[in-house]
Amino acid sequence: MSARSAAGIEVRRLRKQFGGLSALEEVSLSIAPGEFVSVLGPSGCGKSTLLRCIAGLERPSSGQVTVDDTPVNAPPAGLGMVFQRDALLEWRTVADNLLLPVDFRRGDRAAARRRAAQLLAMTALEGFEQSYPAQLSGGMRQRVALCRALVDDPVLLLMDEPFGALDALTRDQMNIELQRLWLAERKTVLFVTHSITEAIFLGDRVVVFTPRPGRIAEVLDIALPRPRRLAVRGGGEFIAYASRVRGLFEDMGLLREEA
Amino acid sequence: MKGAAMALGVLVALFAIWEVAVRALAVKPVILPPPSAIFAELAGDPLWYLRHAWYTLIVTLGGFALALVMGVMLAIAIVESRLLEKTIYALIVGLNSVPKVAVAPLFVIWLGTGAEPKIAIGFLIAVFAIVIDMVLGLKSVPPDILDLARSLRGGRMATLWRIRFPCALPSLFAGMKVAISLALVGAIVGEFVSSQRGLGYVILSAQGTFDTARVFAAILVLGVMGVALFWLVTLAERLAIPWHASQKEYLPTA
Numbered sequence: 001m002s003a004r005s006a007a008g009i010e011v012r013r014l015r016k017q018f019g020g021l022s023a024l025e026e027v028s029l030s031i032a033p034g035e036f037v038s039v040l041g042p043s044g045c046g047k048s049t050l051l052r053c054i055a056g057l058e059r060p061s062s063g064q065v066t067v068d069d070t071p072v073n074a075p076p077a078g079l080g081m082v083f084q085r086d087a088l089l090e091w092r093t094v095a096d097n098l099l100l101p102v103d104f105r106r107g108d109r110a111a112a113r114r115r116a117a118q119l120l121a122m123t124a125l126e127g128f129e130q131s132y133p134a135q136l137s138g139g140m141r142q143r144v145a146l147c148r149a150l151v152d153d154p155v156l157l158l159m160d161e162p163f164g165a166l167d168a169l170t171r172d173q174m175n176i177e178l179q180r181l182w183l184a185e186r187k188t189v190l191f192v193t194h195s196i197t198e199a200i201f202l203g204d205r206v207v208v209f210t211p212r213p214g215r216i217a218e219v220l221d222i223a224l225p226r227p228r229r230l231a232v233r234g235g236g237e238f239i240a241y242a243s244r245v246r247g248l249f250e251d252m253g254l255l256r257e258e259a
Numbered sequence: 260m261k262g263a264a265m266a267l268g269v270l271v272a273l274f275a276i277w278e279v280a281v282r283a284l285a286v287k288p289v290i291l292p293p294p295s296a297i298f299a300e301l302a303g304d305p306l307w308y309l310r311h312a313w314y315t316l317i318v319t320l321g322g323f324a325l326a327l328v329m330g331v332m333l334a335i336a337i338v339e340s341r342l343l344e345k346t347i348y349a350l351i352v353g354l355n356s357v358p359k360v361a362v363a364p365l366f367v368i369w370l371g372t373g374a375e376p377k378i379a380i381g382f383l384i385a386v387f388a389i390v391i392d393m394v395l396g397l398k399s400v401p402p403d404i405l406d407l408a409r410s411l412r413g414g415r416m417a418t419l420w421r422i423r424f425p426c427a428l429p430s431l432f433a434g435m436k437v438a439i440s441l442a443l444v445g446a447i448v449g450e451f452v453s454s455q456r457g458l459g460y461v462i463l464s465a466q467g468t469f470d471t472a473r474v475f476a477a478i479l480v481l482g483v484m485g486v487a488l489f490w491l492v493t494l495a496e497r498l499a500i501p502w503h504a505s506q507k508e509y510l511p512t513a
Contacts, residue, residue, distance in 0.1 A: 057406055074412070081410045083403040091425040091502045103421060104411040132502040158410075 006033035006188045007068045007078065007155035009054060014063035016049050022213035023049045027063070029207060029216065033155075034186045038203030040193060040245065042254055046214025047192045051158050054190060055081060067156060080154030080187070082162040086145035088133040094120070094144050095129040101152040112151060119147040122184070123177055139170035146178065150185065157189045163198065172230055175201055183227060197233060200224075200241045208248050217248050292472040297479060300472040308461075312480050315446050315457040318374055319488070322381020323442035327435065329382070330389025334427075335419065337390070338397040348394065355387040359445075363452045377449030377457070384445040385438035389431070396430025397423045429503045432496040439488045447481070458484075 009031040016024040023046040031037050039047045052058040054065050056075040065072040080101075088097050098116040102109055120126055123143040133141055142162060149157055163171045175198060182189060182202075193199050199206045206220045220241060224232055232238050249255045274294045280286075281293040288296060301308060337348045362383070366376035400423055408418045450459025458477045465473035497506055 052406075055406075055410055057409055075410045077412065079410050081407060083407065085401075085403060087401070087403040087407045089404070089422070089425070091428070091500065100407075100421070101411050104408070104413045104417055134502060134504065 005153070005155065006186055007076075008033045009156070009188065009190070010066045010069070011050070011054065012064045012066075014050070014053060014065060015061045016046070016053060016058065017061045024053075025213040025215050027214065027216055031188060031190065033188055036182055036189045036191065036202060036204045038191045038193060038199035038206045039209065040196065040199040040206055041209030041214065042211050042249070043194060045209040045211050047209050048160050049214070051160050051190060051192050055079060055158050076156070078153070078155035080149030080152070080157045082142075082145050082149045082157070082159040084161040084164050086133070086141040088141055088144055088148075090133050093130050093132055094125065094136070097133070097144055098148050098151045100148060105152075107152070115153075116147065116151050119150055122181060123147055138166055139174060142166060142174060143177065146181070150181065150187070154187060157187045159189065159191045161192055161194065164194070171195075171198070176230065178202065179227060196242050196245050200238060200245070201228060201230075201233060206241070206245065208245055210252055211254065217252070220244065289469050289471050292475060296472045297475045300476045301479070308476065308480055311456060311458050311461050311477075312484060314374075315443075315450065315459065315481075316484060318377040318446040318449065318457065319381055319439075319443045319484075321374065321378040322445050323385055323439050325378065325382040326385035326389050326438055326442060330386045330434075330438075331393055331431070333386075334390050334393030334397060337394055338423070339415070339419070351387065351390055355391070359384045360448050363448050366449070367453045372453045376452075377446050377454070380449040381442040381445030384448075385442040388434045388437040388441060392430045392434025392437075393427055396427025399430065400426045428500050429505060432492065432500065435492050435496075436489060439492050440485060443481070443485055443488065
């Protein structure tokens, strides 16, 4: 693994407005190289906006984002992204979808092919290299998208509710596979989700957002040992984290027991 | 292929009903000749029909090819430039509602009586379908795919070539299917206006001598040609975009 295999992120007093509408208010966050950070919040709380600002796809209204101490004005080099809908190119086979990042920077296709084969093997997609996305199931498609994000050895992986459109069982499976890939590669990951379980299961830290305008309500350190197994979700520690988050959402008025 | 066989069966049945009805009702051949007379006319000098059909085919393909190349280039220019979109594209959409056939005589004045004015008319009628469908296709790239291209630091040309263009292919083929038929219409209109060759000329000259069987024979050849051209575009589509949902029946799923 190269010296610069994971990037550090610094978000300072980030604000983002769309027209008169405030999406993010004074968000500051520091992410260490190789850290897995879950960003959790209700729909429309600006957590995707935060991710897009870090990706350089959106310009902050004020404040600053730096990746490895370089201010982000455009998408930084070494960025891997996974979107809610897999964003696979329907006209490319699985193998060729994985070569897209290399094609865009006119890189070495042969080397990328070897790396692609390795990733496909890790995600149980061998034998589907020549399939088109239309021939795959939703979970397989999202695994291809994940492989594509990793194929060019990114220093930063940004994932925007990547498993939100999958069924519960497939989602659990994807959580396990993502954890395994992350343990093997130790990329810096920012993982946006609205699932409390998913956020705690995957994250070293869980950043909990308030409803719009998005602010950080609390940052939880998740001290569960890795590799985490799905059964950990039934354990006392996990349940304590989950009820802590649920309590935060109740305080925000997002969860109410009484009708 | 089963569908094609059934369509052919329906066609044969229609010809049979036509034949029987014309004979039973004693319709004058100059009004409506029976199919047997039309086929006899065709069989009388098939090479003569073939020669005229060949001319019309070349003119049609010329107009279509020109419309395809110019249409795609124009669509790319329109999508890449706000100014062009506001000026040329707005004009093109407006001009599309003008009956282009009306300008056919002008092309004869400008380009003479050879193949050129016919190709030009075919081009003019067909190009709108290509431009409008191609612009639609180039603009219908899903936003997350454009975000993906930006996150991979893809430049404008790379994004156009690797993302927008392939994404637009299904739409382009839809436009091509319309355009190939329109190019044939353009060729016939061109031959109507001034020609000594082609199926349009055959129809017009046969009409002058009230040779109704010959008019129908030419129309029949035109029909076969139209279907064959459409089928060729469909075949090209199947080869070019096997991944698209419209081709799903040819693609096994996991």
